[in-house]
Amino acid sequence: MSHDYNPFENSEFTTILVVSDMAKSKAFYVNVLGAEIFREYGGDSMVLKFLGDWILLVTPAGPTADKPNTYFVSPVDKDSVSHSFTIRVQDCNKSYEILKGRGAEFITPPVVNGAETRCFFRDPDGHLFEISEYRAT
Known part of the structure; x- marks a missing residue:
């Protein structure tokens, strides 16, 4: 080969x-x-x-x-995920506010975990999306 x-x-x-x-x-x-x-x-x-x-x-x-x-x-069960999408954004809080204003339904507001801030939302069928901001330390 x-x-x-x-x-x-x-x-x-x-x-x-x-x-x-x-x-x-x-x-x-x-x-x-x-x-x-x-x-x-x-x-x-x-x-x-x-x-x-x-x-x-x-x-x-x-x-x-x-x-x-x-x-x-x-998706049969939106809480059982085998595939998801991550979108790296510049400002998670700002992206969250914009997407929420357009009708995205988030699971939680942005959560800070060390150098990363992220939150998750779903499409109408439950496909999971994450927006994530990473700040270099």
Whole structure:
């Protein structure tokens, strides 16, 4: 096997999130987070550009020929997390106030832990987001 070939050359990374209500999720990602809509597909999927990365929102779906026995489902229990996002921000308190003003529902206000200040919020389906400020000591 050659180590010279990069299998991801000229590639981009996309995160797929399964959402139960595309209209609610569209409002959240565009109006609260400020993501840009790149493309929409018939109401059951949408591609967003956010902070230089891609997010693909899809509605629940069953197996396909290339992924048999695989079901796409939105989070079942918002308090059991297997995947989350961290956004490094310059000022956690200011970002918290802005996002809260846009309708983000935070679990707690920002919490200071040493050189880091952070807090968490969820999208309409419970996907977890963290905003985190790190101050060099």
